[in-house]
Amino acid sequence: MKKLFAVLGNPIGQSMSPQMHNDLFAYYNIDAHYHPLLVKVESLADAVKGLKAIGASGFNVTVPHKSSIIPLLDEIDPLAREIGAVNTVVNQDGKLIGYNTDGPGFLKGLNRLLPEIKGKNILIIGAGGATRAIYFTLAKAGAKNIDIYNRTAARAQELINSCSFPVISNAVSMERAEGSLDQYDLIIQTTLIGMFPNTGEKPLDLEGVKSGCVVCDIIYNPLETMFLHNAKKKGLPIQNGIDMFVFQGAIAFEKWTGIFPDTDRMKKNVLKQLGGTIC
Structure with missing residues (x-):
């Protein structure tokens, strides 16, 4: 059964995470897909409840939800709790665990x-x-x-x-x-x-x-x-900032799959999405 991953945010159309993670799933032959989900502030609780109900394996969280998602999760990593923000969630046997991989x-x-x-x-x-x-x-x-x-x-x-x-x-x-x-x-x-x-x-x-x-x-x-x-x-x-973006994603990918991915490949993917030039 294909595993489901996502990123929750508003706005979300500009996110480079879906292409980056879907490329990694294909590269490592993992039957999974990563979806961008536009979630309004008032719908966050329903979105988290829905992802948990359908058995999503994990998801990322971006603005404006990194802090407000904390009370909706079952467990928070100590560093994420100290920071007061979560950007990565792992579904571990039905328990949603929040991490911060930005720092x-x-x-x-x-x-x-x-x-x-x-x-x-x-x-x-x-x-x-x-x-x-x-x-x-x-x-x-x-x-x-x-x-x-x-x-x-x-x-x-x-x-x-x-x-x-x-x-x-x-x-x-x-x-x-x-x-x-x-x-x-x-x-x-x-x-x-x-x-x-x-x-x-x-x-x-x-x-x-x-x-x-x-x-x-x-x-x-x-x-x-x-x-x-x-x-x-x-x-x-x-x-x-590309290295921070790539490595926060790599740590999240490892938490979801147990594989620390090829960060050079990830960086090339991100640069391609950015056009590969200095704007």
């Missing part, structure tokens, strides 16, 4: 450039939902210091206060962040600044960043933001 996906993709997080000094730009998943995951992984720069300092401090993992963190201003760039081993841009069509924007200036600092931007449209372009001009190792 772990970012970390796994980052390992190619930075194999060890423990003891590192990190600056994160932004304080939204993606920031929370990344921040909690890096804190759990043993980062020494994680500073957060956000235009609204109170929101950055609120995020810091909500983290139970032992890590030194400060909510910093743009001036303080730019004046301390020489102390960071990793800088992560998590806001929408620089996303298409506003490709000329950047969140801060990289003057003074130390040699060898890894610079990430979780945006992938364009594939190289102005922020990453400036980092590359300085000879710094850079990474866009």
